[in-house]
Amino acid sequence: MKKAMLALTVLSCVAMLGLMTQSVLAGQPGGHRGGWGGGPGGPGGPGLFGPMGGRAMEELNLTPEQQEQMKAIREAHRQEMQTAQKALAEKQQALEAAITAGDEAAIRAAATAVGTATGDTSVLRSKVQAQTAAILTPEQRAKLETLKTQREEARKERMKARQEPPENPPIQ
Numbered sequence: 011m012k013k014a015m016l017a018l019t020v021l022s023c024v025a026m027l028g029l030m031t032q033s034v035l036a037g038q039p040g041g042h043r044g045g046w047g048g049g050p051g052g053p054g055g056p057g058l059f060g061p062m063g064g065r066a067m068e069e070l071n072l073t074p075e076q077q078e079q080m081k082a083i084r085e086a087h088r089q090e091m092q093t094a095q096k097a098l099a100e101k102q103q104a105l106e107a108a109i110t111a112g113d114e115a116a117i118r119a120a121a122t123a124v125g126t127a128t129g130d131t132s133v134l135r136s137k138v139q140a141q142t143a144a145i146l147t148p149e150q151r152a153k154l155e156t157l158k159t160q161r162e163e164a165r166k167e168r169m170k171a172r173q174e175p176p177e178n179p180p181i182q
Contacts, residue, residue: 070150079145087138096133098127105130 049051105120143151 066154066161069157070146070153072150076145080142083138083141083145087134091131091134091138094127094131098124098131111157 032157067080101120101124105117105124108116108120146154
């Protein structure tokens with residue numbers, strides 16, 4: 011029973027980490043919207059640049075100079091992000107192997123390693139987001155905050171809709 015509960019708990023954590031890291035992994039070239047801009051929920055979701063990915067970038071009406079600066083920031087961090095993503099994926103694979111083996115000590119060690127790799131990737135993403143936010147005008151930053159709020163509200167509504175039973179459940 012304890013082993014089954016542990017496995018369920020770890021699997022839940024892995025699923026949650028998988029969802030959190032999806033935004034990072036979607037930032038790889040070839041991801042949503044040509045890479046670097048998609049994430050959970052499809053194109054326009056929080057990718058490498060979080061709320062500044064995809065559609066939000068379009069709605070901010072960046073100047074050509076700002077677009078070039080954004081591109082330079084992406085390029086400057088591309089290799090570092092890919093290395094962090096690869097490390098995270100390897101840690102997640104090790105965790106899956108430990109879960110399959112059912113070794114509690116290995117599961118705990120692998121889960122800790124996944125957490126550390128997730129933290130490292132998140133810190134890098136935060137640094138990149140701070141650099142990109144720094145090139146925005148005050149008006150663009152205000153617009154970005156509005157977009158973030160709207161995105162969060164829409165996400166909450168989607169989650170709420172998924173948790174509510176259908177109005178007319180199918181008759182069986």
